[in-house]
Amino acid sequence: MSDLLEAARAGDRRALSKLLSAVENGVESRESLGIPHNSGGGKIIGITGAPGVGKSCLVDRLLRTFSAADMRIAVLAVDPSSPLTGGALLGDRVRMQTADDDPNVFVRSLATRNQPGGLPVRLGLMAEVLVASGFDLVLVETVGSGQSEVRIVSVADRVLLVEGPGRGDSIQAEKAGVLELADAIVVNKSDLEGAERVASDLRSALDITGNPPPVLLASARNDVGIEDLADLLLSLPSRSGASMARWRERLLTAWDAALLERGDLDEVLSGLEAGEFDADQWVAEKLEE
Amino acid sequence: MAMRIVIAKPGLDGHDRGAKVVARALRDAGHEVIYTGLRRTPEQIVRTVLDEDADLLGLSSLSGAHAFLFPRICELLKEAGADEVVVFGGGIIPVDDREQLYDSGMRAIFGPGTTMAEMGEFCTAVEARRSAGEPSGVGEGGDWKWSGE
Missing domain, CATH: 3.40.50.300 (P-loop containing nucleotide triphosphate hydrolases)
Known part of the structure; x- marks a missing residue:
């Protein structure tokens, strides 16, 4: 468990605030925090x-x-x-x-x-x-x-x-x-x-x-x-x-997050803009991989 | 890179047009701006800055209480260990009062006639200083202050 989480648990508001920023900015993850x-x-x-x-x-x-x-x-x-x-x-x-x-x-x-x-x-x-x-x-x-x-x-x-x-x-x-x-x-x-x-x-x-x-x-x-x-x-x-609707939304959220956090996102967007491939085609290829 | 900026109205002054325009200008410059609303105490403002993990704090005052309220807020931030927060102010702040505010750790005072573009330039300068590790926060010392560079 990270020091910040430990301090936040002990009631340190500033540690909690910094921890939330780290999560929001992707510096800390579920795995790194052990949540x-x-x-x-x-x-x-x-x-x-x-x-x-x-x-x-x-x-x-x-x-x-x-x-x-x-x-x-x-x-x-x-x-x-x-x-x-x-x-x-x-x-x-x-x-x-x-x-x-x-x-x-x-x-x-x-x-x-x-x-x-x-x-x-x-x-x-x-x-x-x-x-x-x-x-x-x-x-x-x-x-x-x-x-x-x-x-x-x-x-x-x-x-x-x-x-x-x-x-x-x-x-x-x-x-x-x-x-x-x-x-x-x-x-x-x-x-x-x-x-x-x-x-x-x-x-x-x-x-x-x-x-x-x-x-x-x-x-x-x-x-x-x-x-x-x-x-x-x-x-x-x-x-x-x-319940099924809940799981559907959870899946979509995880899916969106995975897509948006891809390292090559900007290249993909430029490729789309330049007409090198279209969006459906790109998604279909990725799903097959 | 977007920064998180708290725009606050300390004290009993009810004139928030300026604060709202500044909040809007900083929003349009791509920052995430948290507006506190009217009539906040120094303690409330400092708590907002800490809980929101803000990079900058902008204080607005028209009614003349700046000489007490602004330094008090700077002092509380330093007590809380938030030395890296960059504090700036605006409103009706007589030139003779400004040196004292800079001494308390504030880095910029904007008066009437300030353009929205200048607010954005100030933020850009702050970002550059922060990433270069040069002092810009309320408790980081040094004598840098914004002079429209």
Whole structure:
């Protein structure tokens, strides 16, 4: 085990912070750290949902609640990188005041670094490093759009989908996607008109699936329903039927990572650009090897 | 190579237009920028820098408390052993106050009229110094400071 991991386990925040950077930048790996594959024990919880539904505010409230119960909680908050410059503005901490004060809380902001699926390739290992460092719970907040909503199941043991009022009619609740994979759904902004309606639309849409996930109402702004949500997250079973989808996303994540970490990636991209071969052809050749 | 940069608003000053523009400029220069939001204490800012493992810290102030807050933050960073973090500041900072801020370990003070391009050039200069092993961090000593080179 690396010295940094040992120091992080002993509660050294700076060592933990340096360790996370080393993992994020590929300096340390699962093998070098001796971290076993995630056993799916329920300590890593993905928080997903469209931009603006209140994920960060909700996470801040959850942090307060868990910390008050003397739990140690870590957050990995992901925001998008620019596809043009590679830069990113990571703003989730602005809404997480707890992140700056509470000794039980550790928050790290991550940029997607333009990984497919909107999840940084090493996000999963970073979450597992936090578990290995002794955190009782790791919350992973996604970008909240596109494929990242589904891809989060490859990293998280449980997925909480955050919804809100005013995001369309009841047909939205019937659409396929992350709704089918979420282990629980919370309709935030319950203080606003229409929240009850969204929750009941979701419940009726999910009821016919058999074994529907729980749908809660909460207001991060008014601190309503947070205790119930926190309790639920601690005892939430994994939703049945989603298991194959989970493994599919895990496979895709590993596949993407292997591709993007190839030493010859730039040459391959130049080859594609110059028309020396096409992408399907290249992949087919590599699969045969 | 992208760096991780915290842009912070210490104290009770509520004017964040400048901080947001700088955050945006550094984002467009290809860096990962973490914005703290308004009204953070020196302790909170230092914790953010450490937890986020930032390479640079930019402090913004308009209301006049820079002479107390900026050196305090530099002091806390050094106490925490984060000597390598590069600290710069901006806002309304009278020229007469600047020497004291440089003495506390800050490497650049940007005033009104600074271009986004200059912010990017400063970051490039910092990167070059870091990779050459030349002192640029808050606790690394030396007398280098940005002068628009």
